[in-house]
Amino acid sequence: MILLRSARMKVFTLLALTGIFFLSGCAESANIEGAKFPIQSPQSFDVSDATFELSQQIPAGAITVVVEYVDALNFALDTGDLRRLNKSAKSSCTCLKPASGIKELYREGVVVEGRYEITQLKPISISKDQIALQLFLERSNTLQLNLESGVALKIPGMASNATLEIEKIQNNWQITSSSL
Known part of the structure; x- marks a missing residue:
């Protein structure tokens, strides 16, 4: 794109895309207006209680699908390779929206x-073949380095949550929709 040749326009475009990400409801930060999600403090989350509660109620395969989705999200953020992320859920799932932001980064x-x-x-x-979960995530600060200009842009960490619908399809659990 011709507009993206200057470093200033690249930074502006990245900031605009980050703003769209926040305003689309995918994220929340205390100082940004837009779609607001309650921030869940990790200190208030007792891992031992949650593990017991989840193991008693949710099939391990369904939990594994969520963990694999977040792992694929991290892999995409680390490498820019979106293949694992795009395969981690049903192709129509809005939980795949972060892929476009990562691609732009x-x-x-x-x-x-x-x-x-x-x-x-x-x-x-x-239920037997369908589960709805509230997923709470935190992302640490991210640093984007522009290779052409040498400009480094710090993207603040965030906390967000989403409702995930997980279905058992042909004996395999799959994320089919989300509130992202």
């Missing part, structure tokens, strides 16, 4: 740091 540079962590999973509804 890697268009003009590389990403250093930044990692998503699950802070909490809350079961909403559970």
Whole structure:
């Protein structure tokens, strides 16, 4: 794109895309207006209680699908390779929206740091072949380095949550939709 040749326009475009990401409801930060999600403090999450609660209610295969999704999200953020992320859920799932933001980050540079962590999973509804979960995530600060200009852009960490619908399709659990 001709407009993206100057470093200033590249930074502006990245900031605009980050703003779209926040405003689309994919993220929340205390100082950014837009779609607001409650921030879940990781300190209020007792891992031992959650593990017991989840193991008693949610099939291991369904939990594994969520963990693999977050792992694929981290892999995409680390490498710019979106294949694992795009295969981690049904192709129509809005949980794949972050792929476009990651693709844009890697268009003009590389990403250093930044990692998503699950802070909490809350079961909403559970049936034999369908589960709804509330997924709480935190992403640490991310640094994008523009290879042409040498400009480094710090993208602040964030906390967000989403409702995930997980279905058992042909004996395999799959994320089919989300509130992202």
